[in-house]
Amino acid sequence: MTKTSQVPEETSVQSLIDDICAKVANLQNGQRYILGITGYPGAGKSTVSGSLVNGVNANIKGDPAMVVPMDGYHFSNEKLHELKLADLKGIPETFDAHGFISLLERLRNDTTKNVYCPLFDRSIEASIQDAIVIEPKHKLCVVEGNYILLKKEPWSNCRKYFDEVWFLDVTFDTILPRLLDRHIQGGRTPEGAQAKVDSTDLPNARLVEETKIYADKLVKVEAV
Numbered sequence: 001m002t003k004t005s006q007v008p009e010e011t012s013v014q015s016l017i018d019d020i021c022a023k024v025a026n027l028q029n030g031q032r033y034i035l036g037i038t039g040y041p042g043a044g045k046s047t048v049s050g051s052l053v054n055g056v057n058a059n060i061k062g063d064p065a066m067v068v069p070m071d072g073y074h075f076s077n078e079k080l081h082e083l084k085l086a087d088l089k090g091i092p093e094t095f096d097a098h099g100f101i102s103l104l105e106r107l108r109n110d111t112t113k114n115v116y117c118p119l120f121d122r123s124i125e126a127s128i129q130d131a132i133v134i135e136p137k138h139k140l141c142v143v144e145g146n147y148i149l150l151k152k153e154p155w156s157n158c159r160k161y162f163d164e165v166w167f168l169d170v171t172f173d174t175i176l177p178r179l180l181d182r183h184i185q186g187g188r189t190p191e192g193a194q195a196k197v198d199s200t201d202l203p204n205a206r207l208v209e210e211t212k213i214y215a216d217k218l219v220k221v222e223a224v
Contacts, residue, residue, distance in 0.1 A: 017055030039168035070145025072118030
């Protein structure tokens with residue numbers, strides 16, 4: 001695969017929406033465009049993905065776009081305790097990578113029937129099975145997650161199912177306060193939030209940083 005330029009494309013969400021709308025409009029019957037959105041923890045993947053989908057659905061009749069978060073494939077807390085990984089929830093080994101790859105395969109190939117996807121609920125720190133339904137009308141799936149460009153097995157099998165992957169290029173200074181606030185809102189003390197960032201989020205960010213050279217586009221969004 002050709003590595004992307006290391007120069008991020010500074011752009012607005014609206015210009016990204018226009019780009020994707022043009023691609024969706026050119027799809028033939030039975031085709032689906034799968035766009036990956038990746039980046040560091042706290043980079044704004046969920047926000048940008050939601051904005052893209054809302055924008056496409058506002059411009060193309062029939063609401064053809066849906067977000068599919070990788071986070072639905074977190075292992076259960078019970079499984080994480082069994083694996084002795086509960087304190088490191090969020091690292092690649094705490095996800096059902098094989099299940100996620102199987103979903104990508106279904107999204108790519110099963111375009112004439114419903115595909116059911118899990119949704120991670122932060123309020124209960126658990127996934128809700130079959131919470132997202134991708135119907136045949138959904139010609140665009142925006143799949144967002146940290147590890148979709150990771151070269152380590154089995155994650156390295158993800159890339160072949162995407163038409164394109166964008167990396168949200170932000171600074172560590174941008175993500176740090178977001179991550180701390182996320183953990184505090186989740187019930188941790190400020191000290192506990194900092195410990196979680198240091199033990200899990202920052203190592204994950206450094207791991208994800210190694211993957212951005214494999215993205216099709218580095219995107220610096222004006223505001224997320």
